[in-house]
Amino acid sequence: MDLGGHDIVSVQYQNANNSVRVSEEFMTAVEEGKPFDLVGRLDGSVIKTVDARELFRKLAQAAWECADPGIQYDDTINNWHTCSETGRITASNPCFTGDTLVHTDKGLIRFDAMIERSQRGETFGVYTHDATNQDAPADRVELTTPKAVMVTGTNEISRLEFSNGMVLRCTPNHRIWTTNRGYVEAKDLLETDRVLPLNLPTPASAASREFSLAPGTKVTAGQVVPTKWQRETRLPEKWTEEFAHLLGWLVGDGSLRTGTPGVRGDNPNATWVYSARDRELFLETHQQSLAQLFGFTPKPSEQPNGTVQLRSSRGAMVDFLVGLGVTAGRAAEKRVPTAVMESPTEIQAEFLRGLFDADGCAAETANDTRYVGLGSVSIKLLQDVQRMLACFGIGSRIYKTRGEGDTRFTYTTVTGLDREYTGGQLYDLRISGANIPKFAAAIGFGHEDKSARLGAWLGKHRFYQTDQTAHLVSREFDGFETTYNLAEPRNHSYIANGLVVRNCSEYLHLDDTSCNLASLNLLKFLNADGSFDVTQFVKSVELVITAMDISISFADFPTQKITENTRAYRQLGIGYANLGALLMASSLPYDSEGGRGLAAAITALMTGTAYRRSAELAGVVGPYDGYARNEVPHKRVMQKHADAAAELKPPGAVAKAVVKEAQRQWQQGNKLGNGQGWRNSQSSVLAPTGTIGFMMDCDTTGVEPDLALVKFKKLVGGGSMQIVNQTVPRALRNLGYQEEQIEAITEHIAATGHVVDAPGLRPEHYAVFDCAMGDRSIEPRGHVLMMAAVQPFISGAISKTVNMPESATVEDVEKMYFDGWRLGLKALAIYRDNCKVGQPLSVSKRETAPAAVETVVEKVVEYKPIRKRLPKKRPSQTVSFAVGDAEGYLTASSYPDDGLGEVFLKLGKQGSTLAGVMDAFSIAVSVALQYGVPLTTYVEKFMNMKFEPAGMTDDPDIRIANSVMDYIFRRLALDFLTYEQRAELGVFTASERAARLAAEEAGVEYEHAIEATAVVVPAGGVGSSTEVLEVLTGKASDAPLCYTCGTKMRPAGSCYVCEGCGSTSGCS
Incomplete structure (x- = not known):
């Protein structure tokens, strides 16, 4: 029993509600420090004897780590059970393992992959069989959209094997459709029950021709991979029928080796094998397909036994095939590639055709019976093929033919050593009766000889419908695994591994019941x-x-x-x-x-x-x-x-x-x-x-x-919302406070999230406003006592969490669980603050606990910037501008009494990236201005910034700008800064520059001109290249570079002149 494994921190585990049901006997053993027997669920035998307190501590430790598991007190629940004569109250989670294949409109999808893809927003249609329809049963399948796909926890697994060779792994209580008894739980299936394999097509109508490569694949579809000594390898971009047939042949009569890095001679390779007749029919076609798909043509190699091989040692090809799901290694380990299972119907059909062309047969027996067969030493490959055939409505059966060890022969290795080969168990998949015409119509043979034999059968024989049901052959315990299920809305059934099965259901009452809820x-x-x-x-x-x-x-x-x-x-x-x-x-x-x-x-x-x-x-x-x-x-x-x-x-x-x-x-x-x-x-x-x-x-x-008087809730679609308790004013009025006091107290709560030190609030009233979390939080035992107070008057259980602070210990959790039992609760769950990976409701963001410091006497005052918001109605101005070929609008709002407080810039088309960036930039600048960042700081940082669009403007005071940012902040400086501030920055109006020039020509001391040319050297010295430039040129260096020689120009009236070559900006 592992209650603290590495999966404890996984999102899937933490998003599930996990509980442990304990008996009176176990809790008494915990109280008295006695051992406790763990018994098997099926036969009641003692599996292991454990220390009850040690096991109870493990439960508490796991709950301390991530709030799971909760505790259900079994005997208390059943002591208050009104229908105990019908049965005990238990919990049920009927479901399937992650490798179970679900028939969907995107092919055969593993349950665990469906969960992962659903969490990313992908949707699936699932097939349901109308034989399970209670109102109008029919031999028909329908495509529906599941209401939910879910992980149902870790459960005991039973492995069921049926007479047709099908295998299903599920929980013992999952219900399977039978034609004689309807739904029967897996643990109750009898040999006389007739289960219903899928007998109708379930086309993958929404499957994509794009390749679905496994995570971690070294190459990508369509990639061109260079090689050192050979021509480059070009990988296919999407599924084609030619590639599907080639892949089917590789799985049937070929092999794949991934090689061993660093071992000479053990290189990766893919090999296609052909008999003499196969060589005549397919070798040339497959060579052409390889050349078209991968950009190279492997040469055939004749073997001593008369076969011919096409072999490629291109590592990129091998990596690509492995990414599709082709298994490397022994023949007994072969499987149908996962990507084929999830491919469109026509691709699946061509893969199966290639597989049957390579290893299939159309055989007649001595007693004049006929079947289409596929032999293999890999039972899993044949089971995969059987499930794929079911997607076409084709029934089949798997038989054991040759026994393990029946075939033996001796061969000599390349190193001269004699070795004996012992053949493994051989299996045969057979399609017979009315399923043969189905196979011929949907798949057929591409092999000329096999196709001719199949066609001859269809021309002179009638194939009768036989019993397509199967019965249980074996049922065995198969360990514990993570399980999955879905909710299908039409018939509450779906098709898993080719068999018709039921939805899941769960409720804390009699098994297979539900409850109608309402709240006041x-x-x-x-x-x-x-x-x-x-x-x-x-x-x-x-x-x-x-x-x-x-x-x-x-x-x-x-x-x-x-x-x-x-x-x-x-x-x-x-x-x-x-x-x-x-x-x-x-x-x-x-x-x-x-x-x-x-x-x-x-x-x-x-x-x-x-x-x-x-x-x-x-x-x-x-x-x-x-x-x-x-x-x-x-x-x-x-x-x-x-x-x-x-x-x-x-x-x-x-x-x-x-x-x-x-x-x-x-x-x-x-x-x-x-x-x-x-x-x-x-x-x-x-x-x-x-x-x-x-x-x-x-x-x-x-x-x-209440969790807290002010709290934040994470939203499923992203973001969060602030929730403020609305009951506080009513409570304060009931306590006798005046409206002025109430307003002051509520403002304090909104700002701090608690009532401590609220102006005018008496300390004896603090407890009224205690919450689950925060500075004044309810003690954990207070939660338990409240549950104990109401539990005797509730038919069922209480959905309630005992909130515990982050500093709570494992012993504290243990005590809560023990108190819950003593006080007569039916169930108890705890939550220690911040113990989960994601917490949907919180008081504030989690902060790192500060290191312990020595206590000091003085009170530490924390200074924080305070945002000064603009009034609802405020003065503003809008300026239209053009910089180069860009046009825009600058709206600036100011405080009625003190300077700029908000800027909005419109540039570019609505909804464009540029418009969005400008909106975000405007908001950032506006918020900073309201928090007290001086406008002069922005002007210093953004003035003279150079990027396109730039050039001439339509503003008489700013005739040329290096960029939109350069123009905006010079314009804001002119409108909102004093002359002295602008003079230090070197920003002047056209009239001011003209007045200074006239004063210099007349030899008259012009105070503003002198101030404008003054260079202010920072008192702190020079610390960066930007500051060096400011020291040398002054902050008035807003002139552009000369368009002729590149030298910095200087102001000349309302324009600029180059002292290097004499060029002007065009207006002086």
């Missing part, structure tokens, strides 16, 4: 004065229970057996959501006697009312079908519920009023039920309500407290 939002029943609206709550429960019971008669269920059992036992699951918010609004801490008392009272009222209405319904339409058999245990459980309600003595007037009505409901309901029975074997569960909780605008789900 408790906060809707809390009156403004803080009282609970008992009358309205009772009426709502009555209405919902009545509607739920009616819906059972009209609902559809996954299987016929589930339909029958659910309508016979009519399980309902009324529950509630928003309990945490109700308690907070009532000013009751979740972890308090008052909180638990009110929760228990409401739960008792809900279930008591539900069973009372169920008894009333039984008086009108009769009790559930299984009631007569289970009358004694049902009445016993009802009395247990009523006794628990009678013992409730909660504090508080509100809870006492609810309890009084709950006790009355139980008394009336049991009085009615004892006389006329109950309509439903189960009435209530506490579901997680994650989705419907959002729909009902609940702050909390199910029986849970």
